[in-house]
């Protein structure tokens with residue numbers, strides 16, 4: 001396998017950490033991200049098989065400035081990115097909460113930060129691929145571009161989470177109709193992690209299973225832009241995700257929200 005330069009967010013636990021292990025073993029050059037400062041994750045980094053260099057860049061996506069700083073740091077570390085894996089994610093909190101930037105926190109961490117990173121790294125991604133780690137929960141969600149912050153619609157942790165994942169899939173499909181990086185969206189399976197257990201209770205497959213699905217999406221030779229894979233198999237995204245008018249409305253609203261950063 002050709003060694004690639006891969007940026008992986010949310011590499012400090014769960015599916016992301018298992019993905020980092022698989023990618024490191026294959027000799028890819030990795031730029032890993034997590035919300036914790038480096039000393040807190042040093043033991044994890046030390047355990048990674050590392051035939052190739054591994055960089056770590058911290059950033060809490062509850063602060064969009066830190067997502068922008070991550071992109072800037074990646075630009076200092078490398079002139080080219082083959083794959084950006086937008087894996088970082090959080091469950092919806094018990095009650096609606098706002099980020100430092102004033103956005104509903106789940107929507108910001110799971111979606112806005114991923115779009116910001118994708119846009120900022122686009123110049124480095126020429127010919128490369130972006131993997132949005134979304135979720136099959138997007139199938140149950142609906143998104144109103146006039147109420148992305150869930151001010152008027154009812155809030156629940158699972159509603160906030162599923163909407164953020166629907167937004168990721170919609171972004172991948174919107175981008176496939178426009179010039180820019182090729183984005184593949186995936187649902188990694190139902191995987192035993194802190195995030196799953198916080199919202200849906202016990203259960204789930206081992207993290208290595210989800211990681212293999214992420215690695216497949218990141219490294220399979222030909223995956224057309226806008227592909228959606230559910231547990232490793234091509235699948236049809238939800239109805240609203242495929243709706244061009246809804247995609248355009250989300251895009252316009254997203255551009256407004258991210259204007260200070262783009």
Ligand SMILES: NC(=O)c1ccc[n+]([C@@H]2O[C@H](COP(=O)([O-])OP(=O)(O)OC[C@H]3O[C@@H](n4cnc5c(N)ncnc54)[C@H](OP(=O)(O)O)[C@@H]3O)[C@@H](O)[C@H]2O)c1
Pocket residue numbers: 009010011012013014015016034035036059060061062086087088089090109133134135136187188189190191192193194195196204
């Ligand atoms: N588990 C499943 O069944 C499942 C199903 C569908 C989709 N997914 C998606 O898979 C991805 C990985 O989730 P997981 O299940 O592996 O959960 P996880 O173990 O909780 O890992 C999530 C990763 O995101 C990081 N993160 C959390 N909040 C952050 C913030 N504010 N800023 C920056 N990074 C942050 C976490 O950091 P810490 O290490 O500090 O927690 C961790 O590295 C997520 O996008 C999730 O939505 C998971």
